[in-house]
Amino acid sequence: MAEYIKPLPKPLPETMFTAGFWDACRRHELVIQRCKACGKYRHYPQLMCPQCYSMEWEWSKVSGKGKVYTYVVTHRPFNPGWANEVPYASVTVELDEGVRMVSNVIDVKPEDVEIGTPVEVEFVDVTEEVTLPMFKKAR
Amino acid sequence: MTLKDKCCIVGIGNTAYTRGTDKTTMQLHLEAALKALADAGLKPSDVDAVIPNAVAGTIAEDFILNLGIRDLHMTSTMHNGGAAIGSAVQSACMAVATGIASCALLVAGRRGYSAQRASKGVTGSPLPVMNTAHEFEAPFGHGNVPMWFGSACRRHMHLYGTKSEHLGRIAVTCRKHANLNPQALMYSKPMTLDDHQNSPIIVDPFHLLDASLETDGAGALVIVSAERARDLPKTPVYVMGIAEGHPPCPTSITQKEDMADMEGLRLAKPRAFGMAEVDLKDFDFAEIYDGYSWITAASLEALGFCGKGEVGPFVESVSLEIGGNLPINTHGGLLSEAHVSGVNHFIEAVRQLRREVEPARQVKDCEIGLVTSAGDFHEGVVAILRR
Secondary structure, eight states, rough: OOOOSSOOOOOOOGGGGGGGHHHHTTTTTOEEEETTOOOEEEEEEOSSOOTTTOOOOOOOOOOOOOOOOOEEOOSSSSGGGGGGTTTTEEEEEEEEEEEEEOOTTTTTTGGOOOOTHHHHEEOOOOOOSSEEEEEEOOO | OOOTTTTEEEEEEEEBSOOOOOOOOHHHHHHHHHEEEEHTTTGGGGOOOOEEEETTTHHHHHHHHHHHHHHOOEEEEEGGGGGGHHHHHHHHHHHHTTSSEEEEEEEEEEETTTTGGGGGGOOSOOOGHHHHHHHHHHTTEEEEEEHHHHHHHHHHHHHHOHHHHHHHHHHHHHHHOOOOOSTTTTOOOOOOOHHHHHHEEEEEEEEGGGGGOOOOOEEEEEEHHHHHHHSSSSSOEEEEEEEEOOSSTOOOOOTTTTTTTTTHHHHHHHHHHHHHHHOOGSSEEEEEEBBHHHHHHHHHHHHHHOOTHHHHHHHHOOSTTSSSSSBBBBBOEEEOOOOOOTHHHHHHHHHHHHHHHHHHOOOOOOOOEEEEEEEEETEEEEEEEEE
């Protein structure tokens, strides 16, 4: 396997509570942080529920379905990891549960990405240790 | 108590704006600081408050050391990216108006070309506010500024029909003004709307000419009380009103309720306008933060110059040039003068209000100007200055 030179998600010492998200990806499960007190989903992960101030939360498995909310197509590689892949699209997906996440759509050409396209999660094992939640067109 | 008219910007100074330097960021900051103090008719020994800029990475201790400051009363480092210089003005005025300090030095700018070059993915020491985006977005090739604002711009285009040409009109306006400004990086480089449209796409929807200029340089401001300002040599420029806006979801643009809105400015505007007791019609010019052309476009909406989503038709019908209805970025802005973290917007506003710029660039008889700063994920500061 060629050396993987793109940036990898690295939870920092102060934000280690995000690790559960990536651990679930490794198991090919998409989980989103959910408040145990009021049930509100939240992403990206944070310590306290901004709605009810509870610090009790759990990782909740979600459908992995959503729609493209917005996107950009990068033509000029800002990171050497994508030097041979431009132009490429990065999308913001709004999950059916209401939160958004940035990702890539693996089976749509950059010029064909559109806001509103229904997508579903597709896990990609990019290294032996790291799996990224990407998306494909919903069937 | 109100801050209205309590403090004045009495000194401004900047280094040359270059693409390439053999100076360190701190050298640039000290050079700008000495110029601003000389402009104010003050000495380094007068300074008792220093407000450094987190993006630049400089620290108050290095100013104490180099300027030989014997008794610094106050320092506070601003962490809201491009909005930091606006926040620095507010904090300086708070410190001076309350007597905590008597003479505040504010410095911003960096080696944006020689060291922290954004287009090469080099942004200097990682800023804590970017941790979330770096963890959750950079792995998907979405870890740089144009991708974040490009996503917001795409929403704007989707919701309201805004077009690249509309952004181009703002970029061209900035360029025309830079062509009148000998210290602008783009002074001798005219640009048409066709040039904008034909420039390479960097991150669709942005062309290269939608992006601000990677610049080596720094600028500084000196703020004292209005009372003291009247004894200094230059025409004092009063801070009539100022307010910061720190909207929700500050660590990523992705989760914002409305990412296509410059919410920080929208929050700050009524407080700043209320303090200054002014309305939109009172401004002779506006220096509006322009890290990307779209930021300026969305700022015009957030400030109320046009309705939400209406900036496209607005820029088609209203002249933003000097001599027009609402001259913006009369120096060329970050798009065409230099990107020194927005301190040049304040410097230009002061020069305009002192009526000391080149005649072709001077907004005639100007009395009141608007300045905005914007940074990170839609943080914003609104400042209103008068002579």
